[in-house]
Amino acid sequence: MSFKKIVSRALACGIALSSVGCSEFLNGKKTEPEVIEFSDTRFKCLQAIPAQLKLYSIGEAQAEEVKQGFNCMSEALRYFNKRTFGSIDGGYTVEEMRRFFGKYFLKQNNVTPEFAAELMKIKRALLGGSTAYITKDEITRLIDILNAVRDEAVTLAPHMKVILLISKKGELPWETISSATEQLRLSLQKLLEKTQIAKSDYSFDDAKRALAGFGEFIRGEEPFAPYERYSNWVGVVEAVKNVLMGQQAQFTGLYQWNDSLNTLISLYEMALKYHYSLSDLKFDNKEKLSQASQFMEQGLHLLGNAHQMKTKGLIPVADIDNLIDQALPRITKQIRTKSIKKTYRAVLMKILDPERKMDSRSVLGLEKKHLASLQREFNIWRLQQEFIDGLGDDKNIFLTQAQLVSAFESFDKNKSVDAAARDDAFEQSALLAAWQDVGELYKSSMTVSFTAEGKLAIAKAAAIRHTWASLTKGNIMRALSRLLLLGYGESRQERMSKVGMNETGLVGWYADFLELGLDAGAFDPRSANSGTRSFLEANFFTFSGDGNALMDQKESFEFVSTLFAAGLASSEGLQSESLAAHCAVAELDVFGKPYLQEECFKQNLKNNFAKYFANLPGMVRYIADLNQARWEEFYRHLAVASAAPNQKVGFVETANIRTMVTILHYIEAVVVIFDKDGNTKLSLEEVYDASPRFTPFFKTIKKITNQTLLEEGFAYLVFKGTIPGAADLTGFQLQKLWGIKDAERMEIVRLFGTLKDELNKPKN
Numbered sequence: 001m002s003f004k005k006i007v008s009r010a011l012a013c014g015i016a017l018s019s020v021g022c023s024e025f026l027n028g029k030k031t032e033p034e035v036i037e038f039s040d041t042r043f044k045c046l047q048a049i050p051a052q053l054k055l056y057s058i059g060e061a062q063a064e065e066v067k068q069g070f071n072c073m074s075e076a077l078r079y080f081n082k083r084t085f086g087s088i089d090g091g092y093t094v095e096e097m098r099r100f101f102g103k104y105f106l107k108q109n110n111v112t113p114e115f116a117a118e119l120m121k122i123k124r125a126l127l128g129g130s131t132a133y134i135t136k137d138e139i140t141r142l143i144d145i146l147n148a149v150r151d152e153a154v155t156l157a158p159h160m161k162v163i164l165l166i167s168k169k170g171e172l173p174w175e176t177i178s179s180a181t182e183q184l185r186l187s188l189q190k191l192l193e194k195t196q197i198a199k200s201d202y203s204f205d206d207a208k209r210a211l212a213g214f215g216e217f218i219r220g221e222e223p224f225a226p227y228e229r230y231s232n233w234v235g236v237v238e239a240v241k242n243v244l245m246g247q248q249a250q251f252t253g254l255y256q257w258n259d260s261l262n263t264l265i266s267l268y269e270m271a272l273k274y275h276y277s278l279s280d281l282k283f284d285n286k287e288k289l290s291q292a293s294q295f296m297e298q299g300l301h302l303l304g305n306a307h308q309m310k311t312k313g314l315i316p317v318a319d320i321d322n323l324i325d326q327a328l329p330r331i332t333k334q335i336r337t338k339s340i341k342k343t344y345r346a347v348l349m350k351i352l353d354p355e356r357k358m359d360s361r362s363v364l365g366l367e368k369k370h371l372a373s374l375q376r377e378f379n380i381w382r383l384q385q386e387f388i389d390g391l392g393d394d395k396n397i398f399l400t401q402a403q404l405v406s407a408f409e410s411f412d413k414n415k416s417v418d419a420a421a422r423d424d425a426f427e428q429s430a431l432l433a434a435w436q437d438v439g440e441l442y443k444s445s446m447t448v449s450f451t452a453e454g455k456l457a458i459a460k461a462a463a464i465r466h467t468w469a470s471l472t473k474g475n476i477m478r479a480l481s482r483l484l485l486l487g488y489g490e491s492r493q494e495r496m497s498k499v500g501m502n503e504t505g506l507v508g509w510y511a512d513f514l515e516l517g518l519d520a521g522a523f524d525p526r527s528a529n530s531g532t533r534s535f536l537e538a539n540f541f542t543f544s545g546d547g548n549a550l551m552d553q554k555e556s557f558e559f560v561s562t563l564f565a566a567g568l569a570s571s572e573g574l575q576s577e578s579l580a581a582h583c584a585v586a587e588l589d590v591f592g593k594p595y596l597q598e599e600c601f602k603q604n605l606k607n608n609f610a611k612y613f614a615n616l617p618g619m620v621r622y623i624a625d626l627n628q629a630r631w632e633e634f635y636r637h638l639a640v641a642s643a644a645p646n647q648k649v650g651f652v653e654t655a656n657i658r659t660m661v662t663i664l665h666y667i668e669a670v671v672v673i674f675d676k677d678g679n680t681k682l683s684l685e686e687v688y689d690a691s692p693r694f695t696p697f698f699k700t701i702k703k704i705t706n707q708t709l710l711e712e713g714f715a716y717l718v719f720k721g722t723i724p725g726a727a728d729l730t731g732f733q734l735q736k737l738w739g740i741k742d743a744e745r746m747e748i749v750r751l752f753g754t755l756k757d758e759l760n761k762p763k764n
Contacts, residue, residue: 045072059161063154070150074143081139091135094120126195152187172276181269239323244306286394314365339515346512351487379420380434381479387411394468404466433494446543448561455615456565458668481560500550507531521591524655526645541666547693566665571658574612589653596652616668641752667748681742687715721750
């Protein structure tokens with residue numbers, strides 16, 4: 001008897017498909033007529049399920065609503081299983097299930113045939129069996145799983161806003177994020193144990209299709225922004241999965257599935273912590289920096305325990321490249337993927353590879369040796385930061401150099417080293433060697449320090465006060481300069497104080513990071529490789545510059561500090577202030593920033609010099625004492641030394657500002673280093689004291705070797721502003737008999753223009 005006849009005669013089952021009947025009646029047992037209608041409270045609740053799923057997916061569902069929704073589904077399945085039968089013995093085809101619920105319960109949010117097929121794949125992953133049909137026994141087991149899912153969904157409900165990135169940034173305690181992801185981990189582990197998924201061949205592609213179908217189901221005919229947001233990141237999620245687990249990862253048994261699940265949840269926890277707490281990139285107190293440290297440690301642990309790292313010993317470059325292709329365009333439009341790919345290969349090949357094979361063909365991926373190098377550098381940074389954090393409250397530390405050195409020497413480094421590298425004598429030795437290197441930097445006659453705004457402070461050592469913020473920034477600069485020497489120094493030594501980098505090394509660094517620097521707007525696209533110029537600057541103008549053929553640890557540290565805390569950071573502030581002073585015009589420079597009217601910029605610089613360069617107190621006092629004519633002269637020399645290729649007359653651009661800021665720092669460094677009598681000027685004798693670091697360069701441009709002539713030639717250059725000939729030097733000797741006026745900052749800024757002219761001359 002067909003089901004339609006049953007409906008017409010007895011009105012016993014009014015909602016099944018033509019192939020579905022009332023099983024008890026058909027088996028010969030007469031039952032009272034029963035019509036399944038929306039008015040039946042057992043099934044009317046099904047209409048609310050799509051809306052409840054929407055609320056759950058935005059973190060708005062209440063626990064009781066979640067429980068009611070799952071109970072409704074379970075009851076509907078239980079009733080359906082008991083009261084109907086399908087076209088196959090003891091089961092139903094996927095189309096029968098889809099049409100049944102679509103016709104009578106889910107009219108506005110029907111399950112598409114495609115989504116139904118994906119649901120059947122999930123069914124097979126959860127319960128086993130076929131994707132073509134579902135048996136009554138499987139429905140019974142599915143109800144048990146739904147009850148388990150219900151319990152975990154109720155438990156997760158209070159955490160969903162956190163998990164789904166809906167909570168407000170900056171307002172979540174770190175522990176709240178950890179609590180949410182830990183509950184997600186526990187819930188998924190319970191469900192994993194209750195299902196057959198560990199034995200299935202369910203793939204990530206299956207999950208992608210299921211997500212698409214789920215999105216269509218819950219939104220119906222209306223757009224649903226959260227789903228659109230989640231679906232946009234599916235490609236990134238798949239790329240991350242490939243990095244950690246491989247493209248064709250095969251998991252055998254519950255243990256490997258659990259292990260992979262833990263990896264994914266840990267990764268998601270990191271993503272949440274970055275989103276909520278670290279994405280502002282402000283680490284201006286101990287708590288935020290501690291969170292960043294935990295984040296880095298968790299990331300290293302995650303990579304070290306990734307499935308690919310365990311099974312293959314590396315994460316292939318193909319998977320890393322794919323992740324970059326998927327993620328970078330969603331993060332920034334400024335940086336090109338090819339720039340990142342080139343840079344990370346250089347880092348792997350030159351900085352993190354202990355053997356430094358220098359052959360790109362040897363870069364197969366991120367290997368265990370690279371992770372070991374990263375872990376060591378992280379441990380060195382953390383050891384130093386532990387010392388800094390232990391100095392006191394992060395807002396009330398003001399230490400003289402003597403106090404800093406005393407605290408450094410009394411710190412129990414062995415205890416911290418043992419905790420960081422327990423039972424690893426070689427790693428402990430490396431940490432202790434790095435500790436000694438840091439000690440040499442602290443004890444330097446001219447110590448590097450930073451202001452509260454992060455600018456490089458240049459003043460006599462007695463005037464410097466080291467704060468938590470300045471020491472913390474210095475620790476970052478030291479870590480970067482250490483990486484520079486590791487990758488581009490002449491040799492590998494346990495003590496960085498014994499490593500030097502020649503001009504070729506710095507040129508190589510610029511070449512490797514050129515494309516990334518251009519994309520980030522750090523390098524000028526009109527300039528050739530700046531490595532040679534930067535090498536000379538580090539040798540001439542850093543506190544520890546000595547003019548020889550190598551940049552040592554101190555010079556590298558001071559160079560990196562100047563590069564980041566002066567040339568880039570300070571210039572950004574000056575440029576922004578000039579825009580606020582209405583100096584900008586509509587035309588943009590090569591960095592995409594507006595040109596500035598030079599007269600407006602010059603006057604704004606003079607009026608606010610003390611504000612922009614509070615980190616250069618001597619220079620501030622000097623500029624304040626200049627009358628307008630002298631200021632015009634000083635600025636003219638500064639502009640000449642800072643001119644960019646094809647300089648646009650009457651305007652100032654980004655490259656000009658960066659060079660000006662750097663030169664002002666270099667001028668102040670020279671005065672602070674060599675002004676022995678404290679009169680803020682350089683006498684002839686003090687210029688002679690400075691000459692050793694400049695004479696090697698002077699020797700190359702004058703082709704002379706006599707040391708006396710070199711010293712006299714440099715002194716003439718400082719006091720007269722030009723490269724001398726033989727007659728000039730003779731006249732200079734006579735002038736010395738009558739006395740020579742001390743060189744001020746005016747003469748030094750003029751020196752930069754002359755040096756620039758010499759550097760730009762064609763090489764013979």
